[in-house]
Amino acid sequence: RNSKKExxxxxxQARMRDLDAQLNAKEADLATALSANRSLENDLHELRDQVTTLELSLQDTKKHLHSEMLRRVDLENHMKTLQEQMTFQKRLxxxxxxxxxxxxxSRIAEVESGRxxxxxxxxxxxxxxxxxxxEEQIQEYKVELERTFSAKMENMQLSAAxxxxxxxxxxxxxxxTKLRADTLTSQVNQYQSQNAALENRIRELQEMLDYDRDLNRRRLAEKEKEIAQVQQQAQTQLDEYENLLDVxxxxxxxxxxxxxxxxxxxxxxxxxPSPSSHSIATPATSQGRLLPHGKKRKIKARKRAHSTGFKTVQHASSSGNISIEEIDAxxxxxxxxxxxxxxxxxHGWALRRHLESVSDATYKFPSLFTLQAGQVxxxxxxxxxxxxxxSDLVWKSQKSWGTGDSIGVTLITDDGEELAERKIMQIPRGEESGEQDDDYEEVTGSEMEYPPRTKRRRKKKCCLVS
Structure with missing residues (x-):
């Protein structure tokens, strides 16, 4: 019953962590949407500034065109004036x-007829x-006026074009720019509607999370009360057992x-001598010698191997926050x-697989993958x-991570640093000197009677009390 409650x-707790992860993801999406909204607003302001600048430049161009037209009219009037002056000079x-x-x-009439x-x-x-x-002067004036007029006209035509x-x-x-501004305005309205929907969804998720937290907190308090009651019952039974042992x-x-x-x-x-005295006293004295009051007891935990002839040995090391938790045999x-x-x-990290008879293979993580805190x-x-x-990944280029007597996996960062390593090996029993076939772990009596509440997963052990 205690294991079921645990x-x-x-x-x-896993569901609470999942809800926290979902909340963090939604908050990240909201932050992304807000940043996109801000960037779009900045683009809209920039486009409005550009539209204002273009309107000002258009007004300047119109003014320049008007001034050029006035200059053209002035030149035509000047040309007409020159023509009139030329006509006047010709008449003069x-x-x-x-x-x-x-x-x-008159002078000729006055002179002599001979001359x-x-x-x-x-x-x-x-x-x-x-x-x-x-005539030459008039032709030169005419050519110069025509050349000046044609040059002025060409310049005016080019500037007008x-x-x-x-x-x-x-x-x-x-x-x-107007079309783009309309498009951006529609996008901003769409993002605002999406933002409002996301805010409503976040509010609903927050309410659900608060409800689940309260429910889990009440359940956790009830579980702690039940665990305390069970521990108290176990302590009472242990005290009774020790009293019986003393008696x-x-x-x-x-x-x-x-x-x-x-x-x-x-x-x-x-x-x-009576034959019954030895048979009665011997087991009692042996039990009295084996279980004195206050003495610590040993518990042997035997570990199962994959086969009767081989023993599985794992070596693991880690120099950072990420560790290789498990390799499937x-x-x-x-x-x-x-x-x-x-x-x-x-991003940029990789896992390198080492096998005995196969060349090394490397798995690269996706570019946007992030491992959440405390998650696997x-x-x-x-x-x-x-x-x-x-939240799991699949190595699509390899059917499996490989099998054999020696499998090694190394975690490599984007800088090429080996951050963690785990190796699983099959070793024949009795090959290593100084090792027994069945490893055992010593646990004191206080550890057996009052199991601490830890977050580590403890393996199931077969306990024998001597």
Whole structure:
């Protein structure tokens, strides 16, 4: 009954640990969701800042385009002004030429008729030279104005095209930013709804956990009361047993004294000794010698081997928080335990298997696997034929961990350090000197009568009281 209650207590504690692990997982999921929400909010703020910057740049571009258009209008007005000035200069030159012709004709009319032809020829040559000079200057002015106007127009067209392209790109980027902002807003709303659902679920789990804790606490208190009652009953029976042993020892001593007195009387009277006295006194005295009051008793615990001809010997060592708890003799699984109070990430860690006739094989843990504090993980072979639990792992590339006379497994960290090792060997009985076939463990009487409550699993032992 006590073992059943201890089993129920262990089951309740295991369930409590599972609920704590689930609560920790949910809290981790909540923290991840909150961090994602914060990152999305930061992205949204950044996108809003980018939209504001793009709007400002678009306004600057529009202002620049407006200023360029004004400059273009100014240049066109300036060009028209130059054309008007050129027309005015041309008319002015024509008027001057006409005036010069009139003056020259008047002067020619005044000179002598003999020199009229000479002056006319010289005048015509001068007029032709002046006309050519004026035409060349007008052509140069025209070419320069056309070149300046074409260059200005090309520059204005290029700047207008660049401004248009930049405005189109800014408009497209603004549309994409708006679409992305809408998408992020919908995602934020979705994450907020998921966060609210997770918070409700966490609240429900917390209530369930509190209820289970209270229930387990009440059950644990009841179990402790029952254990205390059982220990008190055992102590009472032990006291009664010791009192009976004391009474028996006193009776044996008294019987021995009577036997000696009877033998002395028989010797004095020269009578034959009674045969029943030895048979009665011998077992009593032997029992009295074997069980004196307050003396410690020995308990021998025999360990079973896998076969009658071989003995299984295990060597284990660990220099960190993670230890190799168990290696299955049939090669089905290897079990690890986290002996610390903190979670341990096994990213980059590996288990190396050593067999006698087979080359070493290495199992690598998943990148995101974490061994919880105080928990165990079982790594099964691919052909183990067992259904792994939610926290167990499977070595898919190997059917089993191997069998043989010597199986070794080494735990290696991501830095290449050998953190733990366990080796299981089959040794023939009687081969090692100084060892017995059946190992035994000495336990004092106080340890047998008052078993301490420890969390270690104790093996079942066959006890013989001598």
């Amino acid at each position: 089993a129920d207590l262990s089951l309740a 030159h024509e008027d001057e030429l006409k005036e010069a012709k009139r003056i020259h004709e 009229r032809r000479e002056f006319e020829s010289k005048l015509s040559d001068a007029l032709q030279g002046l006309r050519k000079q004026h 660049r401004s248009t392209d930049f405005a189109n790109a800014a408009r497209e980027e603004l549309m994409e 028996k020892l006193a009776l044996d001593l008294e019987i021995n004294a009577y036997r000696k007195m009877l033998e002395g009387e028989e010797q004095r009277l020269k009578l034959s 049939d090669g089905k699984f290897v079990r690890l335990r986290n002996n610390s109070d903190e979670d341990q990430s096994l 993980v079982t790594i099964w072979g691919a052909a183990a034929g067992a259904s792994p639990g939610p």
